[in-house]
Amino acid sequence: MSSAADAPLAAGAELDGHVVEALLGRGGSGTVYRARDPRGRPVAIKVLHAELAPSPEHAHRFAREARALRLLRHPNVVAIDAVGTLSGGEPYLVMELLAGRSVEAALAERGRFAPDEIDRILEPLCDALGAGHALGIVHRDVKPSNVFLAGDEPGRERVVLLDFGIAKLLDEEGITSARQIVGTPSSIAPEQILGGRVDPRTDVYGLGAFCHHLLTGRPPFSGPPLVAMQHTLHVRPPPASSRAPVAAEIDRVLERALAKAPDQRFVDARSFLAAFRAAAFAPRARVGGPDQRALGIHLEVRGPLPDGGDDDGDRAAARADAEAILARADAAALEAGWVVLLESGNSFLAAAPYRGPRDRRAAVAAVLALASAIDARPGAHPRVSARFRMHADQADRIEDWVPAPGGTGVLATPAALDGLDLDVDPADGELRVRQSSLARSL
Numbered sequence: 001m002s003s004a005a006d007a008p009l010a011a012g013a014e015l016d017g018h019v020v021e022a023l024l025g026r027g028g029s030g031t032v033y034r035a036r037d038p039r040g041r042p043v044a045i046k047v048l049h050a051e052l053a054p055s056p057e058h059a060h061r062f063a064r065e066a067r068a069l070r071l072l073r074h075p076n077v078v079a080i081d082a083v084g085t086l087s088g089g090e091p092y093l094v095m096e097l098l099a100g101r102s103v104e105a106a107l108a109e110r111g112r113f114a115p116d117e118i119d120r121i122l123e124p125l126c127d128a129l130g131a132g133h134a135l136g137i138v139h140r141d142v143k144p145s146n147v148f149l150a151g152d153e154p155g156r157e158r159v160v161l162l163d164f165g166i167a168k169l170l171d172e173e174g175i176t177s178a179r180q181i182v183g184t185p186s187s188i189a190p191e192q193i194l195g196g197r198v199d200p201r202t203d204v205y206g207l208g209a210f211c212h213h214l215l216t217g218r219p220p221f222s223g224p225p226l227v228a229m230q231h232t233l234h235v236r237p238p239p240a241s242s243r244a245p246v247a248a249e250i251d252r253v254l255e256r257a258l259a260k261a262p263d264q265r266f267v268d269a270r271s272f273l274a275a276f277r278a279a280a281f282a283p284r285a286r287v288g289g290p291d292q293r294a295l296g297i298h299l300e301v302r303g304p305l306p307d308g309g310d311d312d313g314d315r316a317a318a319r320a321d322a323e324a325i326l327a328r329a330d331a332a333a334l335e336a337g338w339v340v341l342l343e344s345g346n347s348f349l350a351a352a353p354y355r356g357p358r359d360r361r362a363a364v365a366a367v368l369a370l371a372s373a374i375d376a377r378p379g380a381h382p383r384v385s386a387r388f389r390m391h392a393d394q395a396d397r398i399e400d401w402v403p404a405p406g407g408t409g410v411l412a413t414p415a416a417l418d419g420l421d422l423d424v425d426p427a428d429g430e431l432r433v434r435q436s437s438l439a440r441s442l
Contacts, residue, residue, distance in 0.1 A: 009033055009047070016084050018045060018094055029058060034097060043081060047092040054089070062091050068137050068164040069093070076128035077161050078148075098160060100151050103214070104144035109315070111323060112244055113214040114343055115280035121147065121214075122276060124159040126207070126269040133200040133268060139164065140198060142206030143187045144213055185228040186219035190260050193229050201262040204272050208257025208265075211276065215250070216243035217323065220258060233260070245330055245340045245348070249279035287339050287351040292395035294351040295363040295416060297338060298403045301325050301346045303384035321381035322346060325374055329386075332370045336363070341399045351398040357419055364390065364412075364420060368433065371410050389430075390416040409433065 008031060013020040017038035024032045024044065029052060033045045052058040069080035082094040103121065107113070113121075125147060129139060139146075141163060149157035189205035191198060213219045220237040221228045237258045240246040253275045259265045266272040287294050301322045329348065333340050338350040352363035367388055374386045389403040390412035410433040417424065423434035 009045075015045065015086070015092065015094075016082065018043065018082070020045065029061070035094075037081065037094070042097045044095045044097045045092055046095060047086065048090050050088060050090050053091070059091065062093075065164045066091075066093055068132070069095075071135050072128075072132050072137055072164075074128050074131045076124040076159050077132075077164075098148055098150045100149045100157055102145050102162075103147040103149060106149060107144055107214060107217065108319065111319065111326070111346055112217040115215070115247075115250060115276075118211055118214050119277055119280055121149075121159050122207070122211070122273055125161060126273040128159075128161045129200075129203050129207075129269040133203070137164070138198050138200060139203050139206070140189075140192060141184055141187070142203055142210050143184050144210065147210070185225040185232075186222050187213075188229065188232060189262075190233050191262060193233060199262065200268045201265045203269060204257050204265045204267075205259075205262075207269060207272050208254050211250075212237070212240050212254055212258070215240045215246050218243070245333075245343050247279065247282070249282050250276070253279045287341075287353055287395035287398060292353055293355075293360070293392065294353045294395035294398050295360055295367075296389075296391040296393065296398040296401050297350045297352060297363075297367055298389040298391075298401075299326075299329050299348055299350075300387045300389075300403075301384065302387055303381065318381045318384050321377075321379070321384045324377070325384070325386050328374060328377075329370060332366065336366045338363075349399070349401070349403075351395060353395055360392065360416075361420060364416065368410065368437065387411070392416040392418070404428070404430065407432070409435075 008023050009015075009020045011021055015035070018035045021034045021036060024034050026032075030046045030048050033047070035043050035045045037043050048058060048062045066080065066083045069078065073079070078098065079096040080093055081096070083091065084094070085091050125142075129142070132139060139161065142161075146161065146163045148160040148162050150160050151157040187206050187209040189198070189202045190196075191202060209220055221231040221235070223231075237255070239251045240254055241248065241251050253272070256275070257265055257272055266275060303318050303322060326346075326348070330340070332338075333348075333350050336352065338352045340348055340350045342349040352366070354360040354363055367390060371386065371388050385408070387408055388410045389407075390410075391398070391401050391403070392413065392415040393401065407427060407430070411427060411430045412424075412433065413430055417431055417433075422437040424431040424437070425434060426432075
């Protein structure tokens with residue numbers, strides 16, 4: 001089978017019994033096709049670009065990926081079925097065909113992740129990395145685009161680690177020159193930049209950057225590659241809590257994972273996972289005991305952001321507007337002294353403790369002022385909105401409150417608005433605050 005430098009494989013082309021069906025995409029080093037194996041099962045075929053095949057470095061990386069995947073048979077690593085070479089000299093890999101989306105795509109669509117959501121991804125990811133480390137394989141490029149969520153049901157996807165093209169097999173002599181830097185500037189470890197020795201702690205750094213990115217919506221360091229790498233070498237990473245509501249315990253875990261010196265990090269992926277989990281699920285600061293009352297404040301940012309029907313620019317604009325709403329709410333919570341109990345990519349639950357009707361009135365007024373400011377925000381995306389719900393209860397019960405689904409605007413249980421002079425309408429057992437009340441102060 002031959003191929004010209006830029007000519008894709010035609011549908012129907014056969015590679016050692018595998019029949020090509022369609023082109024899936026073209027990346028920096030290879031082209032990927034959908035195909036059928038000899039038993040009729042769907043597979044993906046990755047072919048090194050013809051123009052790169054003569055390069056010893058690119059050919060070596062391709063062969064390294066094949067070797068790593070053959071060594072590392074793991075349910076959370078993309079499976080390889082076969083390797084081969086086209087008659088034109090281009091090597092190819094036959095791999096399982098995955099359906100779903102990358103964590104990078106999920107982050108772009110729904111915004112930052114809550115710690116419990118990250119934990120569900122981290123457990124299989126760290127297990128895959130740990131299995132690789134036991135075989136002497138260091139991935140060296142742990143980042144959201146290389147972690148895939150295979151499946152169609154959110155929260156129940158299979159986590160799959162991709163792209164072992166720059167993985168380091170510790171028992172081989174590499175051909176990369178000391179002047180060449182491999183890895184992604186926003187998540188690369190300092191020793192990769194300096195051409196030093198890599199080991200499992202290099203992937204621990206990648207895990208720290210990965211979690212920081214998911215918690216805050218951006219990597220610890222960004223910008224032009226040279227700037228990002230200089231910051232990686234010389235600047236202390238910003239705490240995740242400086243960019244999003246993150247517990248101090250998680251800050252400390254990420255600070256250790258992102259240490260400049262490998263010997264100051266966790267020794268391996270599983271140690272990092274244990275520390276992250278302990279921090280994420282440590283008992284949260286309580287709002288108060290049974291005698292303390294609190295106003296529960298739930299904000300949900302709503303706006304359809306599907307894969308289909310929207311161009312990238314519109315989706316990005318909607319996501320930016322949603323992030324701006326959450327940032328405004330975070331600032332309001334900090335200023336008003338609310339305790340943020342839970343937060344996900346498009347919502348948060350906070351509690352405002354109060355001692356009597358006057359304090360509750362002030363807390364409700366702060367919510368209404370925030371809702372009014374969000375409604376009047378400049379540059380609002382037409383398909384993005386915010387829904388508030390308020391509920392008064394014992395402080396130690398607020399975290400267990402599950403707001404009802406549906407509804408629009410500002411809604412509240414009767415207990416939250418008891419005794420307050422507001423224009424309201426009944427709404428399925430709740431009260432909806434009218435726009436006329438949003439426009440005036442309590």
